[in-house]
Amino acid sequence: MSPTANFMQKEQTVAAALPWLADAALLEKQKSPPWLRALRETGAEQFAQTGLPTTAREGWQHTNLRPLTSIKFHYSTEAVKFDARKLPQKLLEQSDCIVLVNGQYQPHLSTIPDGITVMSLMEAAEKKVEGLEEYIVSLGDLQEAPLKALNTAYVRDGIVLKVQAGKEIRRPLEILLYNTGNSSHAPAIYPRILYCLGDNSTLTLLERHTGEGVYLANSYTGVVQESSSCLKMYKFEEESCAAYHFSFFSLQQHKDSIFEGFSCATGGQVVREEYQNQLIDSGISSSLNGVYLLQGRQSHDFAVLMDHFGPDGKSAQHFRGVIDDQARAIFQGKIHVRRSAQKTDGHQSGRALLLSDQAEADFKPELEIYADDVKCGHDAASGHLDEAALFYLQSRGISKAEARALLIQSFLNAALEHVTFAPVKKVYEERIRLWLAR
Amino acid sequence: MPISNETLQTVQSLGQKYAAGFITDIESDLAPKGLNEEIVRFISAKKGEPQWLLDLRLQAYRHWLTMPEPQWSKVSFPTIDYQDAFYYAAPKSASKLKNLNELDPKLLETYKKLGIPLREQEMLAGVAVDAVFDSVSIVTTFRENLRKAGVIFCPISEAVQKYPELVKKYMGSVVPYTDNKHACLNIAVFTDGTFVYIPEGVRCPMELSTYFRINEAKTGQFERTLIVAEKGSYVSYLEGCSAPQRDENQMHAAVVELIAMDDAEIKYSTIQNWYPGDEEGKGGIYNFVTKRGICKGARSKISWTQVETGSAITWKYPSCILQGNDSIGEFYSVALTNHYQQADTGTKMIHLGKNTKSRIISKGISAGKSNNTYRGLVRVSSKAKQARNYTQCDSLLIGKTCGAHTVPYIENKNPTAIIEHEASTSKIGADQLFYCRQRGISQEEAVTLIVNGFCREVLQHLPMEFAVEAQKLVAISLEGSVG
Numbered sequence: 055m056s057p058t059a060n061f062m063q064k065e066q067t068v069a070a071a072l073p074w075l076a077d078a079a080l081l082e083k084q085k086s087p088p089w090l091r092a093l094r095e096t097g098a099e100q101f102a103q104t105g106l107p108t109t110a111r112e113g114w115q116h117t118n119l120r121p122l123t124s125i126k127f128h129y130s131t132e133a134v135k136f137d138a139r140k141l142p143q144k145l146l147e148q149s150d151c152i153v154l155v156n157g158q159y160q161p162h163l164s165t166i167p168d169g170i171t172v173m174s175l176m177e178a179a180e181k182k183v184e185g186l187e188e189y190i191v192s193l194g195d196l197q198e199a200p201l202k203a204l205n206t207a208y209v210r211d212g213i214v215l216k217v218q219a220g221k222e223i224r225r226p227l228e229i230l231l232y233n234t235g236n237s238s239h240a241p242a243i244y245p246r247i248l249y250c251l252g253d254n255s256t257l258t259l260l261e262r263h264t265g266e267g268v269y270l271a272n273s274y275t276g277v278v279q280e281s282s283s284c285l286k287m288y289k290f291e292e293e294s295c296a297a298y299h300f301s302f303f304s305l306q307q308h309k310d311s312i313f314e315g316f317s318c319a320t321g322g323q324v325v326r327e328e329y330q331n332q333l334i335d336s337g338i339s340s341s342l343n344g345v346y347l348l349q350g351r352q353s354h355d356f357a358v359l360m361d362h363f364g365p366d367g368k369s370a371q372h373f374r375g376v377i378d379d380q381a382r383a384i385f386q387g388k389i390h391v392r393r394s395a396q397k398t399d400g401h402q403s404g405r406a407l408l409l410s411d412q413a414e415a416d417f418k419p420e421l422e423i424y425a426d427d428v429k430c431g432h433d434a435a436s437g438h439l440d441e442a443a444l445f446y447l448q449s450r451g452i453s454k455a456e457a458r459a460l461l462i463q464s465f466l467n468a469a470l471e472h473v474t475f476a477p478v479k480k481v482y483e484e485r486i487r488l489w490l491a492r
Numbered sequence: 493m494p495i496s497n498e499t500l501q502t503v504q505s506l507g508q509k510y511a512a513g514f515i516t517d518i519e520s521d522l523a524p525k526g527l528n529e530e531i532v533r534f535i536s537a538k539k540g541e542p543q544w545l546l547d548l549r550l551q552a553y554r555h556w557l558t559m560p561e562p563q564w565s566k567v568s569f570p571t572i573d574y575q576d577a578f579y580y581a582a583p584k585s586a587s588k589l590k591n592l593n594e595l596d597p598k599l600l601e602t603y604k605k606l607g608i609p610l611r612e613q614e615m616l617a618g619v620a621v622d623a624v625f626d627s628v629s630i631v632t633t634f635r636e637n638l639r640k641a642g643v644i645f646c647p648i649s650e651a652v653q654k655y656p657e658l659v660k661k662y663m664g665s666v667v668p669y670t671d672n673k674h675a676c677l678n679i680a681v682f683t684d685g686t687f688v689y690i691p692e693g694v695r696c697p698m699e700l701s702t703y704f705r706i707n708e709a710k711t712g713q714f715e716r717t718l719i720v721a722e723k724g725s726y727v728s729y730l731e732g733c734s735a736p737q738r739d740e741n742q743m744h745a746a747v748v749e750l751i752a753m754d755d756a757e758i759k760y761s762t763i764q765n766w767y768p769g770d771e772e773g774k775g776g777i778y779n780f781v782t783k784r785g786i787c788k789g790a791r792s793k794i795s796w797t798q799v800e801t802g803s804a805i806t807w808k809y810p811s812c813i814l815q816g817n818d819s820i821g822e823f824y825s826v827a828l829t830n831h832y833q834q835a836d837t838g839t840k841m842i843h844l845g846k847n848t849k850s851r852i853i854s855k856g857i858s859a860g861k862s863n864n865t866y867r868g869l870v871r872v873s874s875k876a877k878q879a880r881n882y883t884q885c886d887s888l889l890i891g892k893t894c895g896a897h898t899v900p901y902i903e904n905k906n907p908t909a910i911i912e913h914e915a916s917t918s919k920i921g922a923d924q925l926f927y928c929r930q931r932g933i934s935q936e937e938a939v940t941l942i943v944n945g946f947c948r949e950v951l952q953h954l955p956m957e958f959a960v961e962a963q964k965l966v967a968i969s970l971e972g973s974v975g
Contacts, residue, residue, distance in 0.1 A: 112564050116903075393892065408907035411874065417902040419913070426889040426919040433914050434900070438907040 070123075071105040077129035077242070078207050084131060087179055089187050090209065097206025100196040107200050116384040116416045117326055117355045122298055127242035127270045129208060134158050136234055144228055145260050145290070145481055151228040156235075157211035157245030157273075169221035169255075175246055178214040186214065189248065189276065199328070202302045205244045205274045212246035212273075219252030219280065226258040226478070231273070233265030233297065240268040247275045251283040251311075258475055262290040264321070265297060272300045279311040281335075286314045288478045290485070293321035295350070302328045309335035309364075316473050317344040318482050319354050320489060326355040333360070333367040333395070341370040343472045345482075347489045348381035348413075355384040358402075362395035371402035374469040376462055377413040388420040391428050398428040406436040407465055459490040523580035529553060532680050535580050539649050539683070542656060552669035553680035559673040565836040566865045566897060567805050569741070569778065577743065579681045579714070641697050643727075644689035648716055651687035658689060662720055666749040666784045666813070674745040674807075675782040678714045682747070685715035690725035690756070699955055701730040717748040721756035723789065728759040730958055741769075741804060745780045754789030754816065759797070761954050762810075763962055766802035768969075773832025773861075776804025783810035787819030790845075795822040797953045799962040800837060801969040809867065811840035814848035814876075821850040824950040826962070828943075828969050829862035829894070838868035838885075838899075843876035843909070854885040855947050858894035859970060865897040872909040879909040887917045888946055890939065890970070940967045 075098050082091075106122065107114040134156040141163070144151050152172060153163040159174040166172050178186055196203040217223060235241045251257055263271065271293065279285055293299045299322040307313055317327060331340045346354050360369035375383045385404040406415035419432040439461055447457035466486055473479040523534050532553050536546040561571075638645050644655065651659050669679045686702045702717065721727055731748075744766060750758050760783075769776025779802075785794040796810040812821030823839040841850035850870065858864040866885045887896035898915045920942050928938035944951070944963055951959050 115901075406904070408904065411907060412905075413907060414903070414905045416904070417900070417913070419898075419900060419902075419915075421887075421898040421915060421917060422895070423887070423889065423897065423917050424895045426892050426894075428917065428919075430917045431915060432898070433912075434902050435910075435912045436902070436904040437910045 067105040068102050071102045074106070074204060075101060075207055080129065080131050081208065081210060084210065086176065086210070089191065090179055093191060094207050094209055097196065097203045097209070100203035101200055101207055104197065104200040104203070113357060113386060116382065117324065117353060119324065121324060122270070125240055125268065127240050129242045129244070131210070134234070136232075138163060140266075141230065141232055142262075142264060145262060146226055146228070146477055148477075149226040149228050149260065151230055152213065152215070153230045153232065154211075154213065154245060155232050156241055156269075157231070157233075157243045159211075159213050167223055167225055167227065169218050169223055170227070170257075171216045172213055175212040175214055175248075176210060183214060185250075186248075189250075189278065190246075199302060201272055201300045201326075202274055205246065205272050205302070208242075208244035209246050211244060212248075214248045214250075216250045217252055217255040217257050217283075220254045221252070222256040223258070226260055226475070228260040228262060231261070231263045231271070233263075233269045233271050233293070235265070235267040235269035235297075237268045237296075240270065242270045243272065245271075245273045247273065249275070249277045249285070251277075251279045251285055253280045254282045255280070256284045258286040258288075260288050260290070260478065262292065263299060263301070264290070264292040265294045267294055268296045269294070270298045270300075273302070275301065275303045277303070277305040279305065279307045279313060281309040282311060283308075284312040286475055287316075288473070288475070288482075289315070289317040289327075291317060291319040291321055291325060291327065293325070295321060295323060295352075297322050299325045300328075301326075303330070305329070305331045305340075307331065307333050307335075307338045307340060310337040312338075313340045313342075314472075314474060315342040316482075317342075317356075318485055319344065319346040319348075319356075320485065322352065322354070324353045326357065328357045330359045330361065331369070333362045333364060333369065336364040336366050338364065339368045341472060343370070343372040343469045345373070345466050345469050345486070346375040346383055347486065348375065348383055349378045349492075350381060351379070352381040353384075354382070355386070357386040359388045359390060360400060360402075361390045361392075362398045362400065363392050364394065365396045365398070367395060368399045369401070370472070371404075372469045372472055373404045374466045375406045375415065376409060376466065377406060377415055378409040380410070380412040382414040382416070384416045385434075386418040386420070387432065388422065389430055389432070391423045391425050391430060393424045396425050396427045398425065398430065400428070400430040402432040404434045405465075405468070407462065408436060408438055459487075462490060463487075523578060525578055526575040527577075527579055527681070531579050535681055535683060538580065539652070541652055544660065545652060548664070548669070549680050552676050555669060556673065556676040556680055559676055562672055562674070562807075565807055565867065566863065566899070567807060567834040567836050569805055569834075572743065572778070574677075580683055637697065642691045642694055643696050644687065645700055646687055648685040648687045648718060649683075651718075655687070655689070658720065659687065659718070662749065662751055663716070663718055664749075666751060666786050667747050667782050672782060674780040675747050678716060678745050678747045678782070682714045682716045685746075686717045688717075688719040688727060688729065690721045690727045692722040693724045694722075695725065696727040699728045699730055701732070703732045713742075713744045713746070715746050717746070719749070719758055719760070720751045721753060721758050721792075723753045724755040725753075726757045728955060729761070730955060731760070731762045732765065732961075741776055741778055743778045743780065744803075746782070748781070748783040748810075750785030750794055752785065752787050752789060752792035752794055752819075755791045756789060757793040757795075758785060759795045760785070760810070761958055762796075762798040762800075763958055763965065764798065764800045764802050764806070765965055768802045768833050769804040769831065771831050773804070776833070777802065779803035779806045779808060781808040783808065784813065785811070785821075786813040787816050787821060787845075787848075789819070790816040791818045792816050793820040793822070795824075795953070796839065797824040797950065798826070798837075799951070799954070799958075799965065800825070800827040800835060801965045803835075804833060806833075806835040806837050808837045809840055811842070812850065813842045813844065814850065815844045817845040818847045819845055820848070823850075823852045823854070824953045825854045826857070826947045826950045826966070827855070827864055827866075828857045828966060829859065829864045830969050830971075831860040831862060833860075833862040835863070836865040836867055838866045840869040841871070841881060843870075843872040843879040843881070846875070846877045847879070848876055849880045850882075852881070852883040852885070853949055855950055856885070856887040856896055857890065857943055857946070858887070858896045859890040861893045863895040863897070865899060867899045867901075869901040869903070870911055870913075871903045872906050872911065874905040876906050877908050879906060881909075881911045883913040885915045886946070887915075888943065889917065889919050936971075940970055943970060
């Protein structure tokens with residue numbers, strides 16, 4: 055490209071990026087430590103260079119962000135007003151709950167079990183919580199993730215959650231991220247969440263993203279799992295059907311730690327869930343599975359990276375989806391095995407059922423391997439409901455709708471069976487049943 | 493087939509790493525160095541081309557200036573200085589040849605060293621050859637036999653003169669100049685290539701073959717191949733390449749277009765053995781090739797088979813556009829990289845018609861410090877009812893310093909389509925090695941044996957002569973990777 059053309063394009067990118075950064079000026083008036091200010095500036099600079107990713111960008115070919123540009127989103131530093139009665143019931147009765155509304159922590163609505171400390175991000179910054187700065191600043195490559203850079207330009211809301219070393223938290227903990235907005239005033243929400251699990255600690259999390267109206271939720275979740283810790287994280291992506299949801303999940307796992315993740319995606323207009331699991335040391339197990347149930351004009355993108363640094367690691371990705379109407383599902387999984395990660399066992403699988411003529415499924419199951427003594431494989435398949443199986447069930451007196459539901463449930467079960475916490479599995483099953491009966 | 497004996501003998505007899513690495517000392521006509529509109533006009537004038545082709549070239553050249561370099565592939569190399577190369581090189585004696593006896597004996601010697609059966613009397617298998625030396629097609633054998641069958645097989649520069657309406661109709665119809673930067677450059681500066689036309693209902697009586705060789709220093713080779721198979725015809729086409737050992741990188745940006753009408757079948761096989769650079773990664777060919785076929789008619793079939801052992805960088809995605817109902821696309825590939833080679837290769841299967849089928853079998857072998865990537869696209873459009881795809885890509889890693897990557901893109905817009913993709917990555921099993929060693933086979937021979945077994949599924953799709961050559965190449969390319 056000629057230098058002038060290059061320059062012109064750069065100018066256009068910056069011009070398109072600027073409206074998204076306009077509200078960041080509000081944060082300058084807020085009291086925050088200098089390192090946090092510097093961080094916001096880095097995020098803003100990075101985002102100005104790339105702008106919103108276009109479909110020409112590798113990894114973003116299938117998620118079109120153009121609809122976002124027609125809406126004016128506003129960021130606000132003021133305390134959000136909402137009706138607490140409108141908040142949804144807890145997913146599980148026997149659980150604790152932490153509530154964030156539009157990214158802002160609501161301590162009076164939250165219950166926190168023993169062994170866990172929770173505070174808002176700004177409170178943690180003020181109290182100079184040990185290791186916070188290092189962790190938040192070590193973000194990885196912002197250039198590779200424009201929406202993460204945008205979140206960084208607005209870093210303020212969110213929570214820091216710490217589990218003491220050696221603590222086994224028996225009761226599951228729900229994190230409710232409730233968002234509210236309307237078309238005349240569509241909020242842009244940029245929560246940043248940190249989970250730190252000490253050595254030998256155990257935690258079961260239910261992360262629920264839901265809301266009403268039009269809004270943009272662009273969250274960044276960072277997780278540090280110390281040695282031999284165990285985290286089960288069950289996500290419910292149930293955003294309002296007019297909402298835009300982008301989440302970036304970055305996990306650092308240390309020696310012998312176990313991570314079990316699952317995401318059930320049903321909500322949102324345009325959604326992208328990005329996961330980067332780093333298996334830093336040896337003997338780590340990391341599994342991330344999910345189901346997506348899409349209808350209307352929904353577009354949902356799962357982008358998962360399992361990054362193996364240490365030897366004897368094990369990673370798994372199992373994703374199953376059902377796509378109806380004009381919806382579009384994207385699964386981009388990647389296993390990256392570095393030279394030092396010998397004896398890695400990695401597997402990924404992505405499958406989709408297309409229920410309508412206009413539905414679309416796109417896969418990119420990728421392997422990048424630099425170690426020779428590894429076992430890695432992937433498979434991907436997409437197709438439609440088996441007519442013969444449908445006929446078989448109907449011939450035994452099962453109605454067509456019921457037979458369809460039965461087949462879809464069994465198809466999704468291949469991902470769902472990796473959920474080891476039974477009460478949550480039940481909730482997921484109920485979600486699927488409701489979706490099928492819609 | 494006795495793979496192991498054959499390869500072992502070859503390895504021993506060759507005793508050198510890159511057998512085709514010699515330079516032929518021949519005087520040649522060079523265009524001035526660099527690239528500008530004048531060069532484009534110079535090439536066109538040199539070829540005595542009609543105005544429409546010159547216009548097309550200039551249009552492509554102007555568009556090329558505005559195009560960005562493709563950045564998405566997993567290869568790295570310094571920015572190419574397009575001005576530091578010659579875009580036209582022809583052996584001086586090659587102009588206006590009447591028969592083989594007039595050919596420079598040195599050229600004949602070169603092809604003999606390469607094992608190309610140029611002299612018809614030396615031919616056993618009956619393969620018709622079009623040899624392209626640097627930029628110019630030297631000689632096309634077996635013309636007479638082919639003419640009787642009605643087959644046109646000639647250098648593309650000749651086809652432009654003799655069959656302008658055919659060339660005009662099809663050239664650029666599958667790979668337009670706007671496709672990508674390398675393909676665009678090709679149309680601006682292409683100097684020769686091969687044109688094949690198989691008339692309706694004709695089964696081409698022999699295998700057709702082209703041999704490409706880059707000889708001159710600092711030249712790029714930009715050839716175009718265009719194959720048109722009319723209704724109910726069949727052709728099998730082989731392509732081989734080599735280049736001398738040189739320290740600098742040379743560029744090869746070719747374009748191949750295949751067109752298959754109703755019930756026609758085209759089988760296209762490639763053995764790519766461009767100079768891969770030395771053990772330190774110095775020199776070698778940048779092989780940036782755009783190959784695409786269109787199954788235009790119903791029940792047509794295009795099959796790509798490739799064995800990629802050479803080139804410092806391979807950037808190549810032979811593709812099939814399955815437009816006709818019930819058409820079939822196939823892709824069989826072995827890509828082997830050693831030392832500092834980089835390969836980013838794969839295919840695209842675009843399903844447009846009903847009941848279209850495609851099959852992809854890819855075997856990647858990486859050794860030394862090389863990186864080998866499979867990148868493939870399977871796209872099923874909303875109209876491609878009952879489309880079917882099966883993809884299998886396996887990677888083999890030899891040693892701890894290489895990389896093997898798989899990047900498949902799968903896009904399905906039709907609920908009745910069935911798409912399956914499988915991939916695996918492994919190393920040579922210690923038990924297999926042990927078994928061979930126990931029977932007195934040396935480590936290196938055992939590796940060659942196992943690798944040839946790993947590729948067998950693909951190699952068996954090659955025509956016989958090529959299959960033997962491919963097995964030898966696998967053995968030679970693996971040299972120095974064990975131990």
